Amino acid sequence: MKAYLDLLQDVYDNGVGKDDRTGTGTRSVFGRQLRCNLSEGFPLLTTKKVFLRGIIHELLWFVRGDTNIKYLVDNNVGIWNEWPFQNYLNAQDLGNLEKHSCEWEERLDAFVIRIQKDQDFAAKWGELGPVYGKQWRNFSGIDQLDWVINEIKQNPTSRRLIVSAWNPAEIEEMAKAGLPPCHTLFQFYVSHDNKLSCQLYQRSADLFLGVPFNIASYALLTMMVAQVCDLELGDFVHTYGDVHIYNNHENQVLEQLSRAPKSLPTMSINPNVKSLFDFTFEDFELLNYQPESAIKAPVAV
Structure with missing residues (x-):
């Protein structure tokens, strides 16, 4: 290469x-x-x-x-997680949370777990829209x-x-x-x-x-x-x-x-x-x- x-x-x-x-x-x-x-x-x-x-x-x-990122999350692939997570934070009035701070990382981990376990949550917050x-x-x-x-x-x-x-x-x-x-x-x-x-x-x-x-x-x-x-x-x-x-x-x-x-x-x-x-x-x-x-x-x- x-x-x-x-x-x-x-x-x-x-x-x-x-x-x-x-x-x-x-x-x-x-x-x-x-x-x-x-x-x-x-x-x-x-x-x-x-x-x-x-x-x-x-x-x-x-x-x-x-x-929807659920397929990726279920296969332990997190490369698309941050975009829907940021939208979720914005909806919770947490859009200004410092990226990659301890709190940000903890909330991201919780978000991913919920995507895995909660179908309704994944359907709403895991969706990226009409992308590729x-x-x-x-x-x-x-x-x-x-x-x-x-x-x-x-x-x-x-x-x-x-x-x-x-x-x-x-x-x-x-x-x-x-x-x-x-x-x-x-x-x-x-x-x-x-x-x-x-x-x-x-x-x-x-x-x-x-x-x-x-x-x-x-x-x-x-x-x-x-x-x-x-x-x-x-x-x-x-x-x-x-x-x-x-x-x-x-x-x-x-x-x-x-x-x-x-x-x-x-x-x-x-x-x-x-x-x-x-x-x-x-x-x-x-x-x-x-x-x-x-x-x-x-x-x-």
Whole structure:
């Protein structure tokens, strides 16, 4: 994943100060691109350990069209917890509670436990609104994932193999419970030698925390689609709009840049799965992953 480290260095060296929605502040550049040949290995960072279990469960959550965090919470994946929790605090007139203070952490733990155990509470406070899964599976009545799979099979030379999470009619509703989609649109491409590639356009990219997840997630999605469409693997291309490093991630970025990448792992997928909608967590096995230790950093909410 030298390409990722090169991009990280580029933004660290050339990014300019820019205010942001979270109030954290960033180093930001506009318009970059990264490319991975998926036949060379699974593009999971080796210069820090990445939470693959969370990536897989989140992707399956998207594919099933789910928009409530309960599935993730039940599988011990907390990557989406802070957005609905903050909305819950706001409703309790506790919106100004200092983030990651002892009281904040205690209330978050209690919130997660209640999501697990109280169905009615989860239905109300675990809901993120019409975010990724909703748009992928029901964009104004269109199941985009089902459509694109059928189109790849029937019309592989099409230049319209696109799935969009950016639905202007529902952006404000998404923003109320979480945030509008950062990875907004992806397009598949079938080459003359039957290789499937995917290009993602990401309007806003948290380079240290979010982007490694996004790369692995869409690489895995491409592998899943290739399998069910009986295609070989091509490239994953990641195109960015505002790509940034948060100011409170700078020390972590420097530590990341001091490490040398290792050989990429490989991803084994159960070959018996023939429908995109039939995959389960147990259908994936990562092989030969030997990363450096994890590097923790706060999420900007």
